[in-house]
Amino acid sequence: MTTPTIELKPSSHPLPAAEREKILAGPGFGRHFTDHMVTIKWTEGRGWHDAQLVPYAPLSIDPANMTLHYAQTIFEGLKAYRQADGSVATFRPEANAERFQRSARRLGMPELPVETFIAACDALVRQDRDWVPAHGGEESLYLRPFMFASEVGLGVKPANEYLFLVIASPAGAYFPGGVKPVSIWLSEDRVRAVPGGMGDAKTGGNYAASLLAQAEAAEKGCDQVAYLDAVEHKWVEELGGMNLYFVYGNKIVTPTLTGSLLAGITRDSLLTVARDLGYEAEEARVSIDQWQADTENGTLTEVFACGTAAVITPVGTVKRKGAEWQQSGGEPGEVTMKLREALLDIQRGTAQDTHGWMHPL
């Protein structure tokens, strides 16, 4: 399969610098988009072709576009960080490219070569580098590569045409409260994904499946839902858009990858960062009863959520049917904050990148 070269068609109408700077002063999450996007087509028999970097613009969609009906769509999320010397680097783009291939396989879609995925992200960040927020804070440029079926028709089958795109959005804290602990509703009846399903693929359907439970959590005064396994309704899996970690003193534990939760790149990175800092780090099954009991007996000292968008976010209040408790007194825990700083230091380039995770542009 040949890798198409990305043809550049820079925008003649980029946002004026003063307006861009105003956005960068308080970007929020996913509300503003940069001046360009990358598009690459795939057609059966022809493969990947027509790779372009073009001005950011709406797409024209046929009402019978197969994605609108059958949801053959996948996406990724990764960030570009401004380094101390003013240069820009992305964090583990290869890991996102590989997960994108796994998601594509699960959804019966063509696999974009890893080098094309990375080249597309690089091209967009290079072109829109002025949109990467200043060094030092936790702001970054969030990249959203995605692919969907572009064939028109109503037959249920893998499409014969796809469109891959990368768009970018300057990002501050995912949660409006910043590092303020989030509250969690433990959903004991609604599940996000099932064994043999597509829970470990990053596909729109999983997020659609999470929205009703998320709305119910909001009614109960919680920010997020923690999903349990779909068979025993007992084992903690993850949140709708983040993985979970449990802190037992000097040991951090994250739920084992069962196939129905997403293999987060932040989750994976933290297993290593924690060991580098001298903590024990392991993957294990954790039940909700154990979560509650270990908090009550004081052995479970902190809980946090992690993901590209959310970075590391402490968990404060936890509610389940008939019970409610606080993790680490409702305050961000010490281990949580140490890991958060250590990871952000690597991403911002203020700590040594001993694992070769940063991809300089």
Ligand code: PLP
């Ligand atoms: N779980 C889900 C369902 C997600 O959407 C995400 C976000 O990408 C994560 C976990 C965390 O994954 P990552 O650390 O790769 O961003």
Ligand code: COI
């Ligand atoms: C990410 O962290 O990149 C995600 O895709 C999660 C989503 C909830 C924004």
